[in-house]
Amino acid sequence: MAELVLAALVLGIVAYAVLGGADFGAGFWDLTAGGAQRGARLRGMIKRSMGPVWEANHVWLIFVLVVFWTGFPRAFGPVMETLYVPLFLAGVGIIFRGAAFALRGEAATIAQARVMGATFALASVLIPFFFGTVVGAIATGQVPVDGDGDPWSSWTGIVPLYIGVLGIGTGAYMAAVYLAADAQRSGIEDLVAAFRRRALGAAIVTGLLAVGGVFIVRAEASELYSGLTSGAGLVMVLISAAAGLVTLWLLWVDRYALARYVSAVAVGAIIVGWAVAQRPDFLPGELSFDDAAAADATLTALVIGVVVAALVLVPALTFLYRLVLQGRLDTEFRPIVAADTTHREDEP
């Protein structure tokens, strides 16, 4: 049972990293889009593409949290007690980001739109960073089972910081791929080109980060390193690397729709690899998955819950994404300059 629940947890993390990550990445491109005039078209595209899906993307985080505390309560407690600083900061980031995104369409003046936009963009970069450091801290065994780990040094080591940066990088990369595909679907050629450039750039930077990471992890976290370089862990790392290269090629030949699935595989595989590498421990060297797990009755109920969720959510999500991909929820494309006095009928 614990294995099944673990699988659900990892699935949730993968989904959040892929969908939520792309969502945050969009914020990264918003932040770096340039001045109000120059960035207007990019920002307009980002808002239009992310509008209908960001809430659904975000809910994966809730899924991860509830499965975590219900399925593995004895690991949840210590993680929360040790890593409260990055978790709190990520939480504050989430408020800012969600609120700014929801309210941004209502801004009236350039100044208001700038404040909203900057808040949205900055938070989008900080959230994946802090979540990355949390993952890094857990993976490198910085969370003692009695929860009294150091509130700062536990997540400010080189590996947690590295994973934080990697979080930003992968998000930016997936977002650029997604946005390029979306621009292509909508036939907005200049934006296809703009996001293609960004996707290629981000793919290369993230790829280099990943390669560099191998050395960092080897030097700083030998346990994790040996897990990732043997058995199933290695397989996952190789799949991830291969998928990364294939995405690069797909981008090169303008096959964006396919590229977005393959890029998701690249990110998903490395997360599964992390889970595999840590086995059988939840908190490395401190607490195994089985010891962290809840009672059997709870795990059974949770598995049933997840199955129900799949029955309800898979058709619903399919419906949503199908409508999105068919362009039936599209609002008219409009650059975000500010001064939205001409609010369109079709825009929520």
Added chain:
Amino acid sequence: MPLVDLLGNVLSLLAQASQFTPVDQDYLLEARQMQAMSLGVHIILVCFGIAFPAIVLFMEGLHLRTGDPAYKAIAKRWSKVMLILFAIGVVTGTILSFELGLLWPQFMESFGEVFGIAFALEGISFFTEAIFIAIYVYGWDRLPPRLHLLTGIPIVIAGITGALFVISVNGWMNNPVGFELSGGEVTEVRPLEALFNRQFWHELFHMYLAGVMVAGFLTAGVYAYAWLRGRRDRYHRVAMIVPLAFASLAAIVQPLVGDWAGRTVGENQPVKLAAMEGLDETTEGASLNLGGLYWNGEVHGGVEIPKGLSLLAYHDPNATVEGLDTVAAADRPPVGWVRNSFQVMVGIGTALALLGLAFVLHWWRRGRLPRSRWFYRAVVVAGPAAVVALLAGWIVTEVGRQPWIVYEVMRVEDAVTGAEGIPVGYGALALVYLGVASAALFLLRRLARRPVEWETGAKALEPTAPPREQEAGS
């Protein structure tokens, strides 16, 4: 009553020897306030999540039946408000999920497996809600009208089930069942029993009605205000009547459910009931004090109704009502907060029920709205009053549970985190909420100023032409 005293002391000694150890935390009070602040913010937004979709859908249904463009214009505009409030509800809810872990790690670690299922099911509900709210709001005029209406139905259902499951957790904290405890370890978890605990049903209905009242009265109030300022067209009339009708019906039923809640609390948490009434000593045929304020350990002012409390709580004028003296002082909740909040809730509840009744009767007998300006003023005030009642009610439930986080099982000081910096987090979060709230209010006002989106070509059909400039109506 020495025997009762003795019994009470023995009981409380037993209770105090809880199976957990207190955590060293200088800022327990701040942690509690921080939790309360976040919940207080979230719960107001949530009212729109659980009740507003039904109102919006009803409007859209009216449009589909009659083809009248006014209904559609209203529904469309409200659905945008709904999306914004939902988004803010989502982020504040996420903060709560973090906070439960960050502030009360021992609570989650020890009992997460007992009540966690409810949160998992809640997660599914909100997931569904998030998916369909996007389809609904972005799907206007793009999906066929009937299909569009249909995509709204999951939002309504998911709002209800989502609230249901969170409330189940709160009910469980007040009536912890479905597990055994040995040496601080939870064993024999029975998740279903925990889910449907004995505090669950009344909290669910009471909260759902409260949600309808808050969303309905607040929305109606906006248009009543516009009416007072002279915008008396059909658009404003309809936009006021529909939510007002929902809220009024809920307000009429609410005191009955509140009575049920009170009696259930009397059974499961007699100490909370005693705190709600400020009853110090266990009394036979206890009297009820209405309207008085409690401070320094005494009720000041108010009207005394002999045997009223026994009658209300047990439907028997001579029933014995347990007082605060049944437990040791350390096991009593802060009576002032609980009692005064309870009075506020009941006072507002009674007033709103009367307002609702006045509206419904008038409508039914005369077939039109009352003409008095006082009626519109009352509707403007009703929304904020419902919010106050909502928060007061939660203070009764939550503060009345003190000093327990899990009633008679785990104390708050056993549950709190040992982390430093709670005041910093508290201050930071308060600023964040303040910022978000002012941005939201500001921008909602802007949304309200936009011209109403009338269906193109439909204007000719409209008998009372809509005014060009809509200022206050949202």
